[in-house]
Amino acid sequence: MIKLIIFDLGKVILDFSHRDIARGLAVFSTLAKYQDPAKIMDHMFNNGSKIINLYEEGRITTDDFFIYIKESFGLNISFPRFKKIWNEIFKENDGIDMLIERFKKDFMLFLLSNTNELHFEYVKEEYPVINKFDRWVLSYEAGIRKPEPEIFQIALNKAGVKPNETIFIDDIRENVEGAESIGINSVEFKSVNQITTYLEEKTYESRPG
Incomplete structure (x- = not known):
């Protein structure tokens, strides 16, 4: 019987584009190389950037992250302006809020995300859907990122449920496999309609009445 449904944040609840960050920062670079947004994308996001991982694991502060990015790309930028570019x-x-409302009636809903302090503080204020979840499991608070099995175990422990009583939804196959490795029913997100159909079928026998 399913008791808990765990949702990823990025691309599942909220779509986003790292390219918007790269374009925004390139305008403020004093270094010719990094006035090209593609170079910022490669350095920051496309090559498994260690600084992003450290920030998402809570191993460096927001201030230290900002200083590193500012110095790495030669940015002539204030923190408030950086924060705006980073967050917006x-x-x-479309349709995700309705899906959450629908399944919240009968199941515990958790949010489990590889994220950082700046992004999460922003989205929980700007998007009411974030506050409809029963609990959040965030990489920067847990000190570990998906697809490591330990972060999924944290969610199970918080909910007091077993892996086979849980569904996990994520857009990244590697993360889905991480959850599956400890016995969690998992599905790769493609669209809200696809997930709605999957949940209807998977939770049919778990619904009251």
Whole structure:
């Protein structure tokens, strides 16, 4: 019987584009190389950037992250302007709020995300859907990122449920496999309609009445 449904944040609840960050920062670079947004994308996001991982694991502070990015790309930029560029990249997926409301009636709903302090503080204020979840499991608070099995175990422990009583939804196959490795029913997100159908079928026998 399913008791808990865990949702990823990025691309599942909120769509986003890292390219918007790269374009925004390139304008403030004093280094010719990094006036090209593609170079910022490669350095920051496309090559498994260690600094992003450290920030998402809560191993460096927001201030230290900002200083590193500012110095790395030669940015002549204030922190408030950086924060605006860094954060204003999200858009709620159509239909996701209705899906959350529908399944919240009968199941515990958790949010489990590889995210950082700046992004999460922003989205929980700007997008009411974030506050409809029963609990959040965030990489920067947990000190570990998906697809490591330990972060999924944290969610199970918080909910007091077993892996086979849980569904996990994520857009990244590697993360889905991480959850599956400890026995969680998992599905790769493609669209809200696809997930709605999947949840209807998977939770049919778990619904009251």
